[in-house]
Amino acid sequence: MLLSRAFQPVSMLLLLVPYTLAVTAGLLGTSAGNRNFGIVFVWIVWWAVLMVLLVPGLGRAWCTVCPIPAPGEWMQRRGIIGGVVKLRGMGLRWPRRFRNMWVQNAGFLIMALFSTVILTRPSVSAAVIVGLTGVAVGMSLLFEKRTFCKYVCPVGGFIGLYSMVAPIELRVRDAQVCVEHRSKDCITGNENGYGCPWMVYPGKLGRNLDCGLCTECLKTCTMDNVVINLRRPGADLAQPVPGKRIDEAFKALIMLACSIIYPAVLFGPWATIKEWAAIDSFGGWLIYAVGFLTATVVVVPGLYWLAVARGHRRSSSNLTVRRAFNEYSHALIPLGLAAWIAFSVGFALTNGSYALAAISDPLGWGWNLFGTRDVAWTPYLSGAMPFIQAAILVSGLFFSLRTSLKVGLRRDPSGATTVQTTTPIAAFLLAATLILLWMYLG
Amino acid sequence: MSQQDPTPTSRRPIHAGRVGLLLLVLAVLLVPVPTSHTPRTHHITIDASQFEYSPSRLAINQGDTVHVTLASSDVVHGFFLDGYEIEHRVEPGISQEFTFVADRTGKFHYRCSVTCGPLHPFMIGELVVGPNELVWRASGLAIIAVGAMLAGARQRRSV
Ligand code: SF4
Numbered sequence: 095m096l097l098s099r100a101f102q103p104v105s106m107l108l109l110l111v112p113y114t115l116a117v118t119a120g121l122l123g124t125s126a127g128n129r130n131f132g133i134v135f136v137w138i139v140w141w142a143v144l145m146v147l148l149v150p151g152l153g154r155a156w157c158t159v160c161p162i163p164a165p166g167e168w169m170q171r172r173g174i175i176g177g178v179v180k181l182r183g184m185g186l187r188w189p190r191r192f193r194n195m196w197v198q199n200a201g202f203l204i205m206a207l208f209s210t211v212i213l214t215r216p217s218v219s220a221a222v223i224v225g226l227t228g229v230a231v232g233m234s235l236l237f238e239k240r241t242f243c244k245y246v247c248p249v250g251g252f253i254g255l256y257s258m259v260a261p262i263e264l265r266v267r268d269a270q271v272c273v274e275h276r277s278k279d280c281i282t283g284n285e286n287g288y289g290c291p292w293m294v295y296p297g298k299l300g301r302n303l304d305c306g307l308c309t310e311c312l313k314t315c316t317m318d319n320v321v322i323n324l325r326r327p328g329a330d331l332a333q334p335v336p337g338k339r340i341d342e343a344f345k346a347l348i349m350l351a352c353s354i355i356y357p358a359v360l361f362g363p364w365a366t367i368k369e370w371a372a373i374d375s376f377g378g379w380l381i382y383a384v385g386f387l388t389a390t391v392v393v394v395p396g397l398y399w400l401a402v403a404r405g406h407r408r409s410s411s412n413l414t415v416r417r418a419f420n421e422y423s424h425a426l427i428p429l430g431l432a433a434w435i436a437f438s439v440g441f442a443l444t445n446g447s448y449a450l451a452a453i454s455d456p457l458g459w460g461w462n463l464f465g466t467r468d469v470a471w472t473p474y475l476s477g478a479m480p481f482i483q484a485a486i487l488v489s490g491l492f493f494s495l496r497t498s499l500k501v502g503l504r505r506d507p508s509g510a511t512t513v514q515t516t517t518p519i520a521a522f523l524l525a526a527t528l529i530l531l532w533m534y535l536g
Numbered sequence: 537m538s539q540q541d542p543t544p545t546s547r548r549p550i551h552a553g554r555v556g557l558l559l560l561v562l563a564v565l566l567v568p569v570p571t572s573h574t575p576r577t578h579h580i581t582i583d584a585s586q587f588e589y590s591p592s593r594l595a596i597n598q599g600d601t602v603h604v605t606l607a608s609s610d611v612v613h614g615f616f617l618d619g620y621e622i623e624h625r626v627e628p629g630i631s632q633e634f635t636f637v638a639d640r641t642g643k644f645h646y647r648c649s650v651t652c653g654p655l656h657p658f659m660i661g662e663l664v665v666g667p668n669e670l671v672w673r674a675s676g677l678a679i680i681a682v683g684a685m686l687a688g689a690r691q692r693r694s695v
Pocket residue numbers: 266271272273275277278279280281296297311314315316317318319320
């Protein structure tokens with residue numbers, strides 16, 4: 095199935111159906127978010143499936159089927175299944191200085207500033223989805239291949255980051271075969287498939303972050319060298335973070351910070367903060383925005399920097415603090431993902447029953463397509479939820495600690511200073527976990 | 537939170553360390569929390585309005601009886617108490633009364649169960665029934681995880 099050229103385009107086509115429904119419902123349906131298919135299916139069902147099942151279980155699998163880049167990609171290819179090999183469009187290269195995650199970081203933060211409105215107002219939610227699709231189409235015409243997905247999509251950034259935890263990977267069997275293979279069909283494309291739309295050379299692929307799981311190279315590789323492996327979860331986290339870039343570290347820090355702020359704002363008992371976040375007044379929102387950006391961009395990264403620097407001082411390593419900041423950032427990933435899973439599980443099980451009503455009455459106009467319109471709202475597992483969330487958060491901490499020790503050992507294989515360098519990082523991780531635990535359970 | 541001395545000579549300390557760790561984890565998870573509390577009855581008025589409850593946080597103790605007078609000051613709201621699965625609907629001007637015994641400990645959200653506007657799914661308050669063992673036990677586990685991990689790393693180095 096994965097080897098069929100139809101696999102990805104057909105999956106995208108299928109997902110364009112709920113996508114279109116969600117956008118239509120968002121634009122035309124009731125303004126009560128929890129009664130509108132557009133909100134319920136995107137922010138309750140899709141979000142939970144993404145964060146609880148797809149990303150931890152299958153990594154970037156969402157990127158395989160995501161309909162947002164579909165129209166643009168099909169325009170480049172002049173076809174849906176097996177169009178031209180030589181892509182159309184201007185095919186510009188993305189500027190070098192943006193070939194990193196900073197645009198995605200900025201895009202995510204901007205969306206996050208409006209997230210409460212996006213989450214509760216169907217028309218805004220639909221506008222955001224259409225807007226993202228519009229940007230994707232525009233970028234497909236101007237830039238080469240999946241430049242939008244790789245460098246711009248605010249969702250793609252954190253999916254990629256957290257996909258490194260997943261127990262599956264697409265890799266080459268033998269990198270040497272790639273080195274010796276002259277024609278490199280995975281890059282150029284051939285009659286069996288396109289050249290990598292994510293501009294990846296599989297022979298050098300080391301982390302799930304970089305691979306969009308489009309499955310093209312499974313088809314194009316003439317040496318049968320590309321495989322999908324089951325592996326130890328989180329195997330990528332033991333890999334070094336490439337280069338001196340700190341964009342990925344910032345992504346991990348922003349996501350961890352948001353995993354604390356979101357539940358505090360949305361599930362906390364502070365109605366005033368919710369009103370600020372929902373832009374009841376511009377002044378209130380401004381306070382929220384300044385607080386949010388300070389926490390995500392200054393406070394959390396600053397504290398992490400201090401922890402890294404403190405450990406660094408006691409290490410024998412001659413690398414820079416900046417480099418250590420980068421390397422240890424992989425330790426933020428399991429806890430961050432766990433916090434997002436705890437958030438999403440709580441939200442989805444509490445509000446999942448709205449999906450039953452929304453599927454029968456997607457626009458909130460009183461239809462009853464499947465006879466489930468009047469299903470009462472019932473939170474599922476409300477008594478077990480605190481135990482579930484506690485278990486998820488403590489496991490996340492555990493895997494983050496293990497990652498931090500591995501990073502420490504890699505930096506200093508003798509192990510002489512591992513404990514000293516890692517202790518401040520462990521303290522940072524513990525502090526984040528305790529805040530999360532007390533927020534959810536305390 | 538280190539539970540073992542790094543004695544670098546034999547394999548026994550590792551073994552003892554593991555057993556000690558297991559005992560510590562079991563203790564944190566299972567040791568009962570003594571309570572000496574005489575149950576009392578609380579009369580609480582909860583006012584619902586878009587999109588908040590007032591008071592938005594209540595703290596009581598296990599075994600207490602809670603008599604709630606639920607009122608709404610704007611539109612129709614609901615009240616659903618997580619874990620206890622108590623649900624009521626309240627119209628403006630007509631208050632509802634109900635009573636329950638707080639037999640389960642922990643933090644339980646109460647949330648609006650009647651669609652009342654955009655922020656309705658986030659109209660949430662919290663009831664804490666003490667002693668809140670779960671949060672302490674989970675925090676204890678987190679602290680032990682850090683301690684054990686660092687102690688283990690120290691030991692690996694010295695062995
Ligand atoms: S076509 Fe296959 S063998 Fe050749 S470089 Fe690409 S992945 Fe490697």
